[in-house]
Amino acid sequence: MSDQTLQHPSPQRGSDAEPILEVNNLVVEYSSFGKKPVRAVDQVSFALRKGETLGLVGESGCGKSSTGKSLVQLPPPTAGEVLLNGRDVTKFSHSQLKASRREMQLIFQDPISSLNPRRTAQQIVAEPLRLMNDPHPMDSALRALSEVGVDEAMAKRRPHQLSGGQCQRISIARAIVQRPEVLICDEPVSALDVSVQAQVLNLLEKMKAEYDLSMVFISHDLAVVNNVSDRVAVMYLGRICELASSTALYARPKHHYTNLLLSSVPQPGIEREPQRVASEISAKASAGLGCPFAPRCPAATEVCLSDRPELVELEPDHLVACHHPLEAGAHVMPEPVAD
Structure with missing residues (x-):
């Protein structure tokens, strides 16, 4: 299959699968120069099942990225629980949080600014391995880069010498080199050309299968979310208003x-x-x-x-926050125009 063709995710895991990540009543507030804090995320709760991809979608400013970053404590949430394999990450000490980085990783939205401009791609990927006391961090980094399609010559270059798509591959390598269980993808293709987006999405799907990853995929692009997600949560003004399988949500x-x-x-x-x-x-x-x-x-x-x-x-596995939900067949999706 060509890299330009978007691959669909593997069949959805059963709804009885154990959650690997549970988020309960998450609140994220930002200070506002002496005024009342701005609440970006308001009592958000969801569970990520083992091996699935949960899409988080909504318009700009709805709190998607704030939710994703707070899961890895960047910054820590104002209130709520983030349970990773049953342990509340928000209550971890500094050393515990450092150790948990191996289990949950974040891919940032901007692939270039999230990489150290003074280091080569190989050095960037080797840094977390060095902190993990890997005996051969540079060799392991080179293997990880090779897995995401970055050759040895490219690995010697710095971020400003690479394209956005190449930098995003490096970001993916840096995330998966620690063999995490959960991967948080914060709009990983929004800063890329359309011609490169399918390549990066296919790479993420490949890495998910190879490393048995569970993913939270954040995006404002409904078509992309539909293609990569098993379930989808829709956010509006900091709250989840609907959560269902991608099939049910897009059809009904x-x-x-x-x-x-x-x-x-x-x-x-x-x-x-x-x-x-x-x-x-x-x-x-x-x-x-x-x-x-x-x-x-x-x-x-x-x-x-x-x-x-x-x-x-x-409905089973279909959650909605609405006093007057739409009935089956009542949505207003337009029909194709006849020739």
């Missing part, structure tokens, strides 16, 4: 925001009128009252403005 969305996102995806042979929705956030929503999406939702009623909906299971 139950939250009005999910439906709006899906209806905005360009598709060949489909014409649509632009959907105009309000963009303001009501005072009640900003104060934590009511549904955050209520000011933009076509189905909102008074209860949506006063009571915040909880994430509940409407």
Whole structure:
């Protein structure tokens, strides 16, 4: 198969698989120069099952990246639990947290700025091995780089001498060289050309299979998330509003925001009128009252403005936070235009 052809993930693991990562009531707040802290992530909970890829999707500013970085304590969350194999990472000491880095790794969004500009690719990948007291870190780094398609000559170059796609391969090698169990991918292809994205996604899928990885894949690109994920969590204003298998969520969305996102995806042979929705956030929503999406939702009623909906299971393994969820077949995905 060509590198330009996006491979689909392996069959979804059973819903009874043991969770390797559990996130409970995660809160991330940022200080705001003496004002009330800005809450980027608000009571987020989910579980990552062994061997699966969980997609985390939503528009810019919804808290996706803040969620991903807080899982590896960069920075630590304001509140909540991050259980890795049953142990709460947020309560680890410095030495325990350093040791846990081997189990959970993060691939950053910008592949160039996340690499040390003064070191070669081989030195960058060898650094975590040196900290792990690997007897031959440079040789092990060269093998890891070879696995991701970086040859020996390229391994001697510094990040500014490489393309974005090559730098992302180095970032992947740096992450998998420690043989982690969980890989957090923070928009790993958003900074890359479209022609390179499929190559990097295929590489991630290959590494996932070879190293039996479990992945949290963060992206705003709905098409990419659909192709790489077993399950998908949709975020809006710091909260998860829908969580389901990628098949169910894309075919039968139950939250009005999910439906709006899906209806905005360009598709060949489909014409649509632009959907105009309000963009303001009501005072009640900003104060934590009511549904955050209520000011933009076509189905909102008074209860949506006063009571915040909880994430509940409407169907097996399909969770929705909505007072008026969409019924089956009620979503507004347009039909292809006839020739």
